Ligand SMILES: [Zn+2]
């Protein structure tokens with residue numbers, strides 16, 4: 581997997597509405613950390629855009645240390661997969677522009693006849709980069725089709741994040757039960773280029 585492809589995949593771990601400002605990887609002690617506060621994954625330093633200082637850095641580092649320690653790592657169990665919304669490519673928003681073929685009407689005249697506009701499938705709008713942004717109606721702006729959680733070793737973890745982990749080459753996982761004073765488990769994971777940790781969901 582080349583660097584830019586890996587970086588783009590890992591940005592899915594950092595880039596969401598709850599990312600607490602981590603829209604870029606952190607560089608700590610010779611590794612990159614991608615996180616949104618709920619999931620963290622490391623990678624070797626790559627020649628990509630990066631940011632340095634952050635308050636969560638110590639916590640992130642601790643997760644990395646734990647994931648390098650003793651833990652029985654196994655393949656991810658089977659779980660119902662989620663998918664990125666095909667309409668908005670997982671962005672949650674769709675950029676529209678008025679269809680130029682029909683001037684936004686969805687049909688046009690030619691001679692004495694009206695024709696349905698095929699360019700915009702009669703909607704009058706076409707999806708284009710740089711157009712006006714609207715929340716994607718197909719996924720209600722979430723960018724994903726299947727939310728929810730599944731249990732590993734009896735502890736619930738979010739499907740979206742499990743599916744992200746599954747995309748990593750050589751991913752293996754290990755569940756750490758809740759520590760004293762905490763009410764959720766942690767899923768540690770390793771993959772070909774680094775380690776990571778996912779914060780679990782609360783048991784119902
Ligand atoms: Zn049109």
Ligand SMILES: [Zn+2]
Pocket residue numbers: 665666667668669670671672673716717718719720721722723724
């Ligand atoms: Zn969508």
